[in-house]
Amino acid sequence: MNTLARSMVLALVALAVLVALLVSTGHAPLPALSALANGAFGSTYAVSSTLVRAIPLALAGLAVAVAFRAGLLNIGAEGQLLIGACVATATGALLPDVPRVLAVPLMLGAGALAGAGWAFIAAELRRRFGVLEVISTIMLNFIAIHVTGWLVRGPLQEPTHIYPQSASLPVSQQLPMLIPGTRVHAGVVVVVLLAIGLWWWLRESASGFRLRAVGMNPFAAASAGQISVSRTMVGAFLLSGALAGLAGSVELTGVTYALYENFSPGYGYTAIAVALLARLNPLTVLGTAFLFGALEAGAGAMQRNAAVPSVVVSVVEAALILLVVAADQLQSRAAQRAEASV
């Protein structure tokens, strides 16, 4: 089945899942779906909400995709994102009087570096001690959550020390708005450029090829291609962490303007779905992140206007992943069977 037909079938099944859920929980499906669509696309402001939601999902989705392409199951985007936001906040606090053209790039850069550093821990644990990254990144996510919790009650707490959050960023530390009157900030440009750059890099460059080769078969890459598997893996981890860290610092400087507990509503985990649904292709990540952004922006409106719990969209997102997984497995097993019968 080609990609377009496949996406259509997926979208239809996801819609069917949503309708079934709505009906079985006693909600009229039509008003709910129209509230969802309106909330995601019904006005300029709605579209901007969708875009704003899509930005961190796309950046974290790129992070997951790059790692998975190298054969690394980085479940740690959530933690890398949080540490990125923490360090970006700290950088801003240390540089109160720097002009915007310098302050924002510095904060974003610091966030990306911090994310890479956080991922580097998992990379080194894997390279030196053979610790599975699936397990180490889960641990690192929790450590990041608790570090954030401590920072917003300790060193980074706002001056009155009442609320567990950081001081609001001054305008000089905020990403500029791209379109006046909406919430769309300059981060959207960063995301699109990065996605195109990553897509080109994976496709055309020698180092991108090495990364894909290691992901497909580390043993073959090492023996036939004389590729340093461990160096490539560490590199992929650093890049992945930097992207996730950037997701955190872009969200901070573009949307929330402050650090607090629960800063991320699970962006790092949703990003896994975003990356998988995009079949780990950076350009397609933009599309799936937009889709998930629309679902989540629409879900809020659905809850306000049709009294449907917004969490139904996680069921739809999960159903999409499971569908893709099942289709892939059935297809590859059919291929195996065909091969065996020849």
Added chain:
Amino acid sequence: MIADGSNAISGFLEATVRYATPLAFAALGECVSERAGVINIGLEGAIIAGALGATVGAGIAGPAAGFVAGVAAGLLIAVLFALFTVWLRADQIITGTAITMLALGLTGTLYRTVYGVGGVALSTPTVGVLAVPGLSSLPFVGRALFAQPAVTYLLYVLAPLIAWWMARTHGGLATRAMGESPEAAIVAGIRPRLVQTSAVLFAGAMAGMAGATLVLAQAGTFAEGMSAGRGFIAIAIVVLGRWRPLGVAAAALLFGAANALQTLFQAMGWEQVPYQLFLAVPYVLTLIVLAGAGGRAAAPKALGRRRR
């Protein structure tokens, strides 16, 4: 002053065991599943499903029915996970992630639909503390170990029982063989799907039990997302316990203690101590243990691997 100190400490120990109880259920189940080679990131989903199941069950027919319904709900989630990972041979991590999203979304939707967005606080009948006469008046540890809800005592039996089962029985041996060397196990006549499915279902039932314990023995109510990462914490506990049931039980206590520090600090009047950093300690410790143990050397060799 001394009396205050000992009160604070016995309160701390009591809280340690209380926090550890649901964690130990989930982690012991996950331990068995991982020894069979299946890592279940969907555990979080099974816990929250167990919590909602227990709430509904207890609302209809009392706490005992609540526990049964909680276990059943955890099992149901595990059936879906087993279907994908064991039968379709899909990637365990991806499936687990999806299952957790699915269960968090589904429980949230059902709960809000039934009890309203924002919702009236719903209270569930709970099981009380069952103090063991004599033992519960031991100094320091008496109340911590022997003045707990009955489900905690179940763990005192369950942990050694699983350890014995894994070490000494045919089923236990088959389970471990699947985790270490599935090819050899299959040659030896072990049925891979049967063994892995049973292990995954057991883990699901135990995670459901963990969710039921949260509702029926602790919170007395259901709240969205009340599993609060315990499924992932359970995975850390299994690692820290080095994939051995008794080690896992001890590691659960350590995580419980980190959580209970908060109560200790409050009792001692040390509100300024950043307990969040202590909450991170068990995870750091887990990483150190993993690094020290040579990571994979300690884990079942085929953990997370897909069968071809």
